[in-house]
Amino acid sequence: MNITIDTVTKRYKTVTAVDAISLDVRSGQIYALLGPNGAGKSSLVRMLVGLTQPDSGRIQITDLGGADIQLRPQHFAYLPEDRGLYQDRSILDNLSYVARLRGLEQSVYLPRIDKWLAHFDLTDRKQEPMRQLSKGNQQKVQLISTLLHDPDLVILDEPFSGLDPVNQEHVLKVLSDLKEQGKTVLLSAHQMALVERLADKMLLMSHGKALAQGSLEEIRATLQPQRLYRVHCDAIAAQSAWSDFSEIERLHPIDKNELELTLGADVDASMLWPRLAERCAIESFALRKPGLHELYLDTIGRSQAQGDAA
Numbered sequence: 145m146n147i148t149i150d151t152v153t154k155r156y157k158t159v160t161a162v163d164a165i166s167l168d169v170r171s172g173q174i175y176a177l178l179g180p181n182g183a184g185k186s187s188l189v190r191m192l193v194g195l196t197q198p199d200s201g202r203i204q205i206t207d208l209g210g211a212d213i214q215l216r217p218q219h220f221a222y223l224p225e226d227r228g229l230y231q232d233r234s235i236l237d238n239l240s241y242v243a244r245l246r247g248l249e250q251s252v253y254l255p256r257i258d259k260w261l262a263h264f265d266l267t268d269r270k271q272e273p274m275r276q277l278s279k280g281n282q283q284k285v286q287l288i289s290t291l292l293h294d295p296d297l298v299i300l301d302e303p304f305s306g307l308d309p310v311n312q313e314h315v316l317k318v319l320s321d322l323k324e325q326g327k328t329v330l331l332s333a334h335q336m337a338l339v340e341r342l343a344d345k346m347l348l349m350s351h352g353k354a355l356a357q358g359s360l361e362e363i364r365a366t367l368q369p370q371r372l373y374r375v376h377c378d379a380i381a382a383q384s385a386w387s388d389f390s391e392i393e394r395l396h397p398i399d400k401n402e403l404e405l406t407l408g409a410d411v412d413a414s415m416l417w418p419r420l421a422e423r424c425a426i427e428s429f430a431l432r433k434p435g436l437h438e439l440y441l442d443t444i445g446r447s448q449a450q451g452d453a454a
């Protein structure tokens with residue numbers, strides 16, 4: 145299944161929660177929605193699953209042949225932000241109930257429940273009522289309930305929230321497996337290190353607007369077009385020796401033997417190094433690519449500062 149979201153806007157009374165957002169997710173891809181609290185991720189997801197309607201723009205779901213699909217519950221899984229399972233009923237009762245709602249036969253759903261409970265290390269607890277489980281274990285049961293009917297499109301609002309690192313890895317593996325099976329996965333998350341490992345494409349939103357989107361490389365090129373180098377040299381001497389090079393946007397000493405140089409996006413570094421070395425000896429240098437976490441903090445920090453100033 146493929147998702148095309150075309151210039152979609154959603155307004156609530158006083159706020160534009162989603163502001164002209166477009167994105168494409170193809171079968172076999174994992175797409176991550178990123179952004180601070182209130183950025184508009186859940187609002188976008190709710191429109192996608194048909195819980196609310198866009199004020200303008202278009203959402204199109206198509207099959208592999210390109211034909212439009214009317215999204216029905218059997219086609220997709222949706223893990224909402226507000227989880228809901230019966231607290232007084234056991235894990236097994238809850239999962240069986242959801243499976244029957246999805247139209248599965250007992251002979252199909254019981255082995256699937258067993259497989260998932262084993263995967264998440266919950267087999268011994270399946271008769272326990274939900275209320276006895278920790279938040280993380282409840283989250284695991286909720287995720288299992290979402291995936292039981294083996295849908296082609298999987299939409300997950302914050303699937304990693306409340307999970308410890310080991311269980312985050314389990315969920316990461318489940319999502320990678322879904323991708324391998326050719327499913328379409330769209331998720332929102334705040335765990336940048338996990339998203340960086342998992343997502344093929346991502347959308348970074350703030351105040352409903354897209355700040356950057358695409359692969360990690362594309363996000364990096366949008367948010368950080370300058371190149372950052374770590375340079376080993378006499379940092380104090382270099383600071384004065386290189387002060388009149390217009391190619392250097394920023395020179396930031398790390399310690400007395402290391403500094404970070406920010407070069408403009410169009411600077412040919414190979415021509416620049418010999419000229420710099422003439423003024424101050426360079427022991428070594430290496431290109432540094434900021435990770436998603438750093439890009440996110442820089443960008444969202446700036447966006448929030450601008451919002452505060454406005």
Ligand SMILES: Nc1ncnc2c1ncn2[C@@H]1O[C@H](COP(=O)(O)OP(=O)(O)OP(=O)(O)O)[C@@H](O)[C@H]1O
Nearest residue numbers: 156157159161179180181182183184185186187188
């Ligand atoms: N039903 C609603 N009525 C009015 N305003 C709403 C409604 N739902 C969301 N909003 C507002 O829309 C904006 C986007 O909220 P949304 O829940 O989509 O953000 P989010 O990115 O999912 O945040 P979080 O990471 O906290 O879940 C926020 O300003 C929020 O207060």
